[in-house]
Structure formats: structure tokens, C-alpha cells
Amino acid sequence: MLNLPKEGVLSHQPIGDFITEAGAVINDATVAFQRWGEFRGDPHGKNNIVLVEHALTGDSDAATWWEGLIGPGLALDTDEWCIICTNVIGGCSGTTGPTSIHPDGTPWGSRFPATSIRDQVRAEQIFLEELGITRFHAVLGGSMGGARALEWTILFPDAMGYACVIAVSARSSAWQIGIQSAQISAIVRDPAWANGDYYSTGASPQNGLAAARRIAHLTYRGEQELDERFGTIPQAGENPLGAYRRDDQRFAVQSYLDYQGDKLVERFDAGSYVALTDALNRHDIGRGRGGLNKALASSIVPTMIVGVDTDILYPYHQQEHLSRNLGNLLAMAKIVSPVGHDAFLVETRQMDRILRNFIALTQQVPSPNELAERNGIYDI
Numbered sequence: 001m002l003n004l005p006k007e008g009v010l011s012h013q014p015i016g017d018f019i020t021e022a023g024a025v026i027n028d029a030t031v032a033f034q035r036w037g038e039f040r041g042d043p044h045g046k047n048n049i050v051l052v053e054h055a056l057t058g059d060s061d062a063a064t065w066w067e068g069l070i071g072p073g074l075a076l077d078t079d080e081w082c083i084i085c086t087n088v089i090g091g092c093s094g095t096t097g098p099t100s101i102h103p104d105g106t107p108w109g110s111r112f113p114a115t116s117i118r119d120q121v122r123a124e125q126i127f128l129e130e131l132g133i134t135r136f137h138a139v140l141g142g143s144m145g146g147a148r149a150l151e152w153t154i155l156f157p158d159a160m161g162y163a164c165v166i167a168v169s170a171r172s173s174a175w176q177i178g179i180q181s182a183q184i185s186a187i188v189r190d191p192a193w194a195n196g197d198y199y200s201t202g203a204s205p206q207n208g209l210a211a212a213r214r215i216a217h218l219t220y221r222g223e224q225e226l227d228e229r230f231g232t233i234p235q236a237g238e239n240p241l242g243a244y245r246r247d248d249q250r251f252a253v254q255s256y257l258d259y260q261g262d263k264l265v266e267r268f269d270a271g272s273y274v275a276l277t278d279a280l281n282r283h284d285i286g287r288g289r290g291g292l293n294k295a296l297a298s299s300i301v302p303t304m305i306v307g308v309d310t311d312i313l314y315p316y317h318q319q320e321h322l323s324r325n326l327g328n329l330l331a332m333a334k335i336v337s338p339v340g341h342d343a344f345l346v347e348t349r350q351m352d353r354i355l356r357n358f359i360a361l362t363q364q365v366p367s368p369n370e371l372a373e374r375n376g377i378y379d380i
Helices: 117-131 144-155 174-188 191-196 206-220 223-230 252-267 270-281 292-297 316-325 348-364 368-374
Strands: 011-019 025-036 049-053 082-086 136-142 160-166 303-308 329-335
Touching: 011 117, 025 117, 049 144, 117 144, 117 270, 136 144, 136 348, 144 160, 144 270, 160 348, 160 368, 174 191, 174 206, 174 270, 191 206, 191 270, 206 252, 206 270, 223 252, 292 316, 303 316, 303 348, 316 329, 329 348
Parallel strands: 049 082, 049 136, 136 160, 160 303, 303 329
Antiparallel strands: 011 025, 025 082
């Protein structure tokens, strides 16, 4: 019997010393997580666990950032499914990251190793094993969470029955690396960055983090949505068309982006933002696996692919590429929205339909493990 924490309670699971893909060591690592719904089944076989993966600045509180989709009677019905969501390694919401305390008693800071999406998945796999879980029903996530879900299907295909990969690509494109590197640059050029060791200085690179968020948010939303909402109108009480440019005389869209930057500064750590953005830059399913298409073709996990028609950050053609090359495509779905990349977080009605369809398909289509058992496939 699994000893899981109470529903919605933030909990922590030690996973020991974690060795990254590149060979660095994160001592005494801990993974923060939350769960909703009661566990039923065999932790090493068929069960009702659905693993939900968060995006870049998300956390383990999936019931909040995916409000309306997780709960009794909702698409991810907690009367039927046991939903588990972890905070990613390198994060700042309970899992070991740059803000965490190093064994020497001071924050990791600049000593925190670079990590990859594969590292994120391996840390999560160790976390599940520490809980006593080696198999689960499905994994799903969007954006960085989608990259993690996709990596799960390649790294540990026997661990799950199904996957749903939302608003992400098979690898980071040069454009994505460029725009994400610009965000990192905004942070590390802030004088308060202190080479990543600002935790004991009494200051933090808030201006850099806010600037990074402003850049990022332009890729999270759609051009059409922003133009319809703001156009060229000035912020109330301000005049951006005066004789001299002034920081306090803004267009409305500038005020909106400033707000988004300030809001992130209140809840997120700049060191984690750099670490996780760098991990996204390293995302490449094909690396060391014979290239993208060969790696995708090797996937045996029935996988649903979901994209957004107006996504600037991960354009829909990238999800089409996934769907054409995956070895076991379960279904393809498109979110139609002017919102852009963030549509998978805000278009609740469309995501409700998509996730209900995904769950239904997982109950109709046999998993690879079920097929193997049904066909009597044994190791000889």
C-alpha cells in the first residue's frame, strides 16, 4: 500500500544524491509534490496514477494552475484517477534548486549544476521509485511539461501506458534557443545577479527577471490577441507620444508586460528561471538516439499530440512533425485560439474536451504492456 500524503498537501521526498546527464552531482536532492484522488491498483502494474508535468514557471499545485480541469467530475476526475504533480529539479517551489541549501549550509547558487529535460525526467523516475511506484497509467503536460512527457516515453517506455504531449516540439529550434537565451541574458546582466550568488547579498536580480518575463510573455501570447486588446492605446493617464521618451509614459501593452514581469518576481526565483530555461535550450529528443525521426519512430507509448494554432513559441507545424513521426500516435488535437501558446492553460473548455478524449482513449486502446501480455510475448 502506498503511503501518499493528504490531497493537495505539499510534500517532499528525498531522492539521494542525483547525478546529472553531464556527470555533475546534486547532493541530497529532494522532490516536492502534491497529489489528488485516491490511489487504486498495483504500483508495479495497472493502476490509476496520472502524472501531470508543469510548464517553466509552474509548480506542483496543478489543481490551481489547471483550475477547472483537475477535481471531482472534471476532465482529470479525481474520483477516478490519482493525479500526481511534482516540482521539477532546479525549481524553486520545494524541489532542490539554486535556492536550496547546499550541504555546506549556504545556498547552491552558481554551484547548482546545469540540468536537462532528461535529468528532470530521471529525477522524477527516482522520486516515483522512492514512493514505491514503477508503473503508472499516463503522463501529460504542456510546454516544458510536454517536453518532459515526451522524454518519459523515450527514456522509460515501460513505466507508463499512455502520454499526452501539449504545445512543444521534438527539440528546441534555433529561434527558441535564441529567444530563451535572450531571457537568460537579461537576468545575468542585472548587476544584482552576482554570478548567481546573490542569495546572501540582500539583493536579487529583480529587474533582470522582470525583463526576461516581458520577453517571454510576448512568445506566450498571440499577436492577434495582444493587438485586439491593446492596439496603440496609451496607458491611462500616460502619454507615450510626448516630446521625449520617458519610462513612465507607456503604451497600454507596455504596462501589461510590466505587470506580468512584476507578478513573476513576486513568486519565482531568478536562479531557477535561468536553470530551467537552460534546460529547455538543451531539449532534443534525437540527441544520441540517431536523430529526431529515428528517436520518435522508436516510441512505443500511445501518445496524443496537442498544439495551438496561433502558438508563436512552439508553432503548430512542430506538433505536426511529432504526429507524422511518432511510432505510436494515439490522436492529434488542435486548440483554436487567439491567445497563442498559453491557450493550453486558459482555454479550459477546449482542454476539457481534449483531456476527456485522451482519458477515454486510454481506456479503449491497449497499452504496449497490455498487448505484450495479451499476445504472450516473453523474453527468451
